Amino acid sequence: MPTKAIDPPGITWLRVSPKYVTVRLVEWAIGNVIAVAVLSLPLILVLQGWWTWPPLWLAVTVPSLMLILAVWRLVLIPRQVRAIGYAERDDDLLIRGGIFFQRVMVVPYGRMQYVDIGVGPLERWLGLCTLKLHTASAGTNAQIPGLPESEGARLREQLSARGEARLAGL
Amino acid sequence: MKAAGDAGAAGVSPGNADGEWLRVHPASPFVRGWIAIAAIGYFFGRDIFERLIQGGPLIDDRMAGRAPWLLAAGGVILMLAIFGFIMTWYFTRYQVAEGYVRVKTGFLFRQQRQARLDRVQAIDIVQPLLARIFGLAELRFEVADAGESAVRLAFLRMDDARQLRATILARAAGVQADPESPDAAVQEAPEQAVLSVPPSRLVGSLLLSEQSVFVLLGAVGSVLLSVLTGNGGFFLYLIPAALGLAAAYWSSFNKGYNFTAAISPDGIRLRYGLLDTQAQTLPPGRIQALRVFQPPIWRIFGWYRMQVNVAGYGAVGGNGEGGSRTTLLPVGTLADVMTMLSLVLPDPGTPDAARVFTMGINGSNNDGGFVTTPARARLLAPLAWRRNGYVATETALLLRSGRWWRQLVVVPHQRTQSMALHQGPIARRFGVADLVLHTTSGPVVPRLIQADADEARALFQEQAARARAARKRQTSEQWLAQVAAETPAAEPPAPNEFPAPNEPLASRGPLAPREPLAPSQDGPQNG
Incomplete structure (x- = not known):
């Protein structure tokens, strides 16, 4: 996309593992294939002549709209994953994400209350993990998905150490 | 009354309120649990009372045989409730020492909680109406957990509550106890009244609130409807709504009445309330x-x-x-x-x-x-x-x-x-x-x-x-x-x-x- 990104200038972003695309693909498949299949059910029933109520055009439109949306999301996944980035600066951590709805977040090390690492079954199989930062604010929804396990562990240690060094009150 | 048990052990920070395990006021469970007692009383007293009013005998003939049993059962329940209250009171103790406030509660499931004094975010003294009649107050100590109060002491005598608040705030502010005279009570920080909200302005603000606009619109709408449909009966349906609104207005009035703000070295003091009064202290920078x-x-x-x-x-x-x-x-x-x-x-x-x-x-x-x-x-x-x-x-x-x-x-x-x-x-x-x-x-x-x-x-x-x-x-x-x-x-x-x-x-x-x-x-x- 030729539009200008919202990121602050002069930052080299670290990107998450490309394998995270697989995780997102599986999540996409679980969500969307089921949704499309369920929405296609009336179409089949109408075609078989068992149902009369939903007119054919409606029975075709709804699942096909869903299908188009699903395919659109599917196409976006690799770019969405590529858009996720984080950067460790001297005093804070930057996290960015999103293509259409972009978000750049800064979390000062001194404000971090604790750091979580979560691993789902699929992530474990791929050797990935998700890092979550918590501050005193519930609005801080800072997480970095799709980190390689070693990088996640390194980041966690790094963040904890830096947080301790710069710990501030509330 | 006061358990002076391990006062000597806490030699680090002497002082009268320091290091000593104290109990809340003995009347406090009754002030807090008066609803339970009233309910028991109501349950057992209602029939008798009604019969007395109707001029009947104190005890119905039908009930005469069972009366002792009923009375005994009521008495046992009452005794159990009072016993529970006393036990809760006996096992609730608090201590302010060494930069911490500690509270022990519970006699079956015990809980011990401590909070660091310099982590105080706010400290409130709350007086519900009944407690106010008895000259009691509840002290709430807030830390940054965005939920329930970290420490709730209900109830203390008003003077004790203020003294405790002064002690906690002084310790939290970093004032050390005077080693020369450890028994000297901490002086409450002087304060200077800054502003107050006159009741007339409070009433005006309530009347001009957005809520009132909706009330007005609703009233106009229902009058129009009744005129158009020629049916006046459905005003009855508005009664619960009107009651709810009255309650909301009353609550706002009760909470906002006599609002005063003052400043002291311990922070901003806010006081308000008509029947239930509350005094909040927000330390600087919180x-x-x-x-x-x-x-x-x-x-x-x-x-x-x-x-x-x-x-x-x-x-x-x-x-x-x-x-x-x-x-x-x-x-x-x-x-x-x-x-x-x-x-x-x-x-x-x-x-x-x-x-x-x-x-x-x-x-x-x-x-x-x-x-x-x-x-x-x-x-x-x-x-x-x-x-x-x-x-x-x-x-x-x-x-x-x-x-x-x-x-x-x-x-x-x-x-x-x-x-x-x-x-x-x-x-x-x-x-x-x-x-x-x-x-x-x-x-x-x-x-x-x-x-x-x-x-x-x-x-x-x-x-x-x-x-x-x-x-x-x-x-x-x-x-x-x-x-x-x-x-x-x-x-x-x-x-x-x-x-x-x-x-x-x-x-x-x-x-x-x-x-x-x-x-x-x-x-x-x-x-």
């Missing part, structure tokens, strides 16, 4: 974010409401208890708002504070140094684009928004938790972005709406640097110790007395321009 709000009708009289985010109070909204606790000023004039702002933000960080804040509250365009939504994006906010804006002083970020529902949000730099820039596809077309500041949960949600993308990005960077510099200046949670640390050149205050409590008060005029900032505060601002 306010995470603040907003000045004016609904359109209030503009006729120039009234404003102020709300704050305090870490311990959490996000309880609405008209309830949390709503009143997060209210810094239920209704006030512009002068009142300025006074409160000067208390919350003693150093506004700009030489022209009165003008900047007034413009933030009432102004539009670039008055007072505000940077507004660029004109090219006015389609996104056709009414509010002249209002939406920000200005950063040395100490706080001011976010202005709203054309009709005017709002000014103030976030001190050292209270910024984290930040995020948001931009959706439409905002990108207009080259604008939103900046969201994350603060602890509460009624204030700081968000800069539709700022120029480049400016938002620059502000994002600068704000991160400012917050960093402000955090470095803030060294200690103990606010008096912090004052001492910030002025190392000056003569250090005597460690065992309150350092001249009246002196900082005198200099705290309403947003009086301060002397230029000390060089130590000119941290790296342009990172």
